[in-house]
Amino acid sequence: MLDDDVRPNRLQDVAWLREYQHRGSPVGDPLMLALGETWDHTPKALLDALREVPPHTHGYQMSMYGLPLLRRLMKRYVAESQRLPESGTWELAVSWTGTRSAMRDFASYVDGQAQAGQPTALVVAPAWDYAGFLEPLGYRMAYVETAASDSFIPSIDEIRATAEAVDELTLVVINAQHNPTGNNWEPEIVRSLVDVALARGAAILVDDAYFGVCPEGVTPTSATAVLLEALADTGQIVPWVSVRSFGKQFHCNGWAIGSLVAEPGFLDDFVNETRPQHTYNYGTHLQYAMAQWLADGPAVNEYLRRESSELEVKRAFVAEAFGNRPNGGVIAGPAAPYALFPVPDEFLGNEQEYLRRCAVRAGVFLSPTWPLARVSQLSGNGFVRMYLGPDLAVLTEALERLGKAGLFPR
Numbered sequence: 001m002l003d004d005d006v007r008p009n010r011l012q013d014v015a016w017l018r019e020y021q022h023r024g025s026p027v028g029d030p031l032m033l034a035l036g037e038t039w040d041h042t043p044k045a046l047l048d049a050l051r052e053v054p055p056h057t058h059g060y061q062m063s064m065y066g067l068p069l070l071r072r073l074m075k076r077y078v079a080e081s082q083r084l085p086e087s088g089t090w091e092l093a094v095s096w097t098g099t100r101s102a103m104r105d106f107a108s109y110v111d112g113q114a115q116a117g118q119p120t121a122l123v124v125a126p127a128w129d130y131a132g133f134l135e136p137l138g139y140r141m142a143y144v145e146t147a148a149s150d151s152f153i154p155s156i157d158e159i160r161a162t163a164e165a166v167d168e169l170t171l172v173v174i175n176a177q178h179n180p181t182g183n184n185w186e187p188e189i190v191r192s193l194v195d196v197a198l199a200r201g202a203a204i205l206v207d208d209a210y211f212g213v214c215p216e217g218v219t220p221t222s223a224t225a226v227l228l229e230a231l232a233d234t235g236q237i238v239p240w241v242s243v244r245s246f247g248k249q250f251h252c253n254g255w256a257i258g259s260l261v262a263e264p265g266f267l268d269d270f271v272n273e274t275r276p277q278h279t280y281n282y283g284t285h286l287q288y289a290m291a292q293w294l295a296d297g298p299a300v301n302e303y304l305r306r307e308s309s310e311l312e313v314k315r316a317f318v319a320e321a322f323g324n325r326p327n328g329g330v331i332a333g334p335a336a337p338y339a340l341f342p343v344p345d346e347f348l349g350n351e352q353e354y355l356r357r358c359a360v361r362a363g364v365f366l367s368p369t370w371p372l373a374r375v376s377q378l379s380g381n382g383f384v385r386m387y388l389g390p391d392l393a394v395l396t397e398a399l400e401r402l403g404k405a406g407l408f409p410r
Contacts, residue, residue, distance in 0.1 A: 016359035034367035041251040049292035053285040061281040064271040066094020070291035091264040098256040099243040104133040110203040119170035156192040163196040172197035176223040177210040182333030206242035210336040215312040340383040362401040
């Protein structure tokens with residue numbers, strides 16, 4: 001994937017990867033635990049379905065809601081798994097460009113409807129790369145600060161205080177199955193974020209990227225259900241969108257398929273007016289294959305059960321390996337395939353150098369707590385992030401390499 005005569009992208013770990021490979025990969029193949037990607041684990045039945053798509057699916061999809069067959073199946077699946085009410089308060093479209101692009105389109109729409117002045121987005125810190133698409137649109141980021149001692153779980157008081165400090169609150173982002181911590185936020189936390197948005201007339205973006213990867217016995221908080229309940233309770237109307245990645249659940253990120261849920265009237269305008277400004281509905285062959293897969297409910301449930309069970313084993317292994325450290329223990333909530341662990345003392349305040357050494361000396365590629373962070377003053381908090389998606393053998397080798405290189409936290 002990197003065998004080209006141009007730099008593939010500007011991510012720092014890609015530069016380190018090329019440096020490591022140019023040195024001959026001295027301790028073995030690079031172990032990619034930074035990007036949330038395995039490049040395998042895709043259900044065999046899903047791949048088989050892709051091989052058998054009808055010829056006509058290789059053309060444009062006429063409906064901007066997505067392939068009708070998939071849309072209906074996806075709507076039923078999302079309603080059941082996310083516990084959404086059977087009502088006319090929401091509708092679903094298939095997102096075919098990845099959820100990031102859909103979120104950007106929503107943020108652009110919200111900005112266009114906002115009052116004059118710089119728009120502001122409220123996001124819980126640390127966070128996924130929301131700033132990466134919000135700041136280029138002109139948004140200012142207002143971060144709800146959290147502490148490692150609280151496993152980076154936000155408090156309701158801090159949410160309210162952060163919102164009160166913002167003059168013009170435009171957008172509130174909710175990521176209840178939290179990346180990077182893996183925490184599963186309690187419904188009360190989600191409701192406080194919703195209430196802050198409603199009180200200020202701000203739009204709401206629900207990012208359910210990792211909904212449904214919790215192990216058995218853990219009920220993921222349905223932020224979309226909490227939002228719909230709050231809207232019904234208050235009767236208020238604000239723009240809102242909820243996105244969910246199916247690439248995360250089924251290890252097919254390159255397919256860029258997800259769900260897009262919103263109020264029916266808004267969603268119709270969004271998919272037929274806003275999104276066509278830069279894209280048509282394509283990838284019908286992928287949508288067709290996904291529909292065949294989702295139609296087999298028992299197979300889908302068994303696949304997810306097995307994946308979440310294996311993830312729980314890997315999460316427990318990493319937590320035990322790190323144990324309690326002077327700077328704090330590992331943070332690996334049940335709701336996302338990530339673990340945060342403290343860097344060795346000598347790298348406190350210089351986490352970037354720790355990441356570089358892990359890459360070029362051990363061939364282990366990790367990421368900052370803030371993936372793709374654009375806000376340097378919030379990037380360093382003494383922790384780095386490890387992706388837990390690869391097989392247990394890969395994680396075991398990664399920890400062994402870090403130990404041999406003197407990079408394992410003591």
